[in-house]
Amino acid sequence: MSAVVFTLDLEDHRPDDSAELRFPAVTDALLDDLEKAGVIGTVFVVGEVVRDQPDLVARVAARGHELGLHGATHTPLPDVGPDTFRTATAEAMDRLAQVIQAPVAGFRAPIFSLVPDSAWAPEILTDLGFTYSSSVLPARNPLYGWPGAPTEPFRWPSGLVEIPSPIFGVGPANVPLLGGVYLRVAPMPLIRWAAKKAPDHAWLYSHPYDFDPGEERWLLPEVGRLGSRVMWWGRKGMKDRVVSIVKDTDRRMIDLVSALGDDLPVFEMAAT
Numbered sequence: 001m002s003a004v005v006f007t008l009d010l011e012d013h014r015p016d017d018s019a020e021l022r023f024p025a026v027t028d029a030l031l032d033d034l035e036k037a038g039v040i041g042t043v044f045v046v047g048e049v050v051r052d053q054p055d056l057v058a059r060v061a062a063r064g065h066e067l068g069l070h071g072a073t074h075t076p077l078p079d080v081g082p083d084t085f086r087t088a089t090a091e092a093m094d095r096l097a098q099v100i101q102a103p104v105a106g107f108r109a110p111i112f113s114l115v116p117d118s119a120w121a122p123e124i125l126t127d128l129g130f131t132y133s134s135s136v137l138p139a140r141n142p143l144y145g146w147p148g149a150p151t152e153p154f155r156w157p158s159g160l161v162e163i164p165s166p167i168f169g170v171g172p173a174n175v176p177l178l179g180g181v182y183l184r185v186a187p188m189p190l191i192r193w194a195a196k197k198a199p200d201h202a203w204l205y206s207h208p209y210d211f212d213p214g215e216e217r218w219l220l221p222e223v224g225r226l227g228s229r230v231m232w233w234g235r236k237g238m239k240d241r242v243v244s245i246v247k248d249t250d251r252r253m254i255d256l257v258s259a260l261g262d263d264l265p266v267f268e269m270a271a272t
């Protein structure tokens with residue numbers, strides 16, 4: 001089995017401030033369990049969380065995890081636009097670097113929203129000093145995906161390294177089985193199969209809420225009643241599932257990038 005890299009997208013997913021603020025405590029508890037399991041990985045944090053919860057972010061860093069940026073806000077890149085993206089990302093990157101007292105190398109777009117409509121982003125990320133991105137889901141997906149993008153690590157023309165989400169063929173679909181809702185609800189034998197067959201550059205992704213069975217339920221208008229219920233499925237077993245895949249793995253995204261070396265293929269968008 002390859003060593004799958006653990007990643008967490010640290011975000012405040014509540015619809016508004018009236019819902020209980022649970023993600024900081026959930027994240028601390030998760031970090032405790034990861035430490036017991038010998039896991040060190042990469043945490044991509046939203047700029048607003050860096051602003052509102054700097055102590056939490058500093059605690060994540062103190063445990064040895066790499067910190068990357070998960071957008072200045074949790075807005076899909078096509079809705080942000082290049083001008084705002086440049087200024088807001090620069091500001092959030094600076095704030096994060098100050099809180100963790102270390103440079104920031106990695107970026108993950110909210111909801112895998114690095115798509116043809118936001119293909120301006122890699123050049124801006126390179127200008128700002130990012131080394132790598134893990135923002136592309138190279139398959140068709142109900143929310144955001146880039147079918148036709150490489151499934152192996154590559155470079156954007158600007159030089160930025162991209163480590164796309166690993167995808168797995170399930171029937172006619174290619175899905176990111178090692179992450180979020182897929183990882184929570186797919187049958188365990190399927191998850192074990194995916195973890196076993198995962199490529200060397202594989203990472204799994206998760207969010208604090210994935211580990212929070214006690215959170216009150218609300219309706220997410222964008223995914224409807226059933227979709228909303230699914231958002232709460234499998235949360236109780238998520239920690240065990242994640243630990244079973246990444247136990248004793250201390251490889252962070254930046255280590256994975258370093259191991260790739262310099263001669264990655266360049267992806268020209270016109271090729272799609």
Ligand SMILES: [Zn+2]
Pocket residue numbers: 009011070074110111
């Ligand atoms: Zn996110």
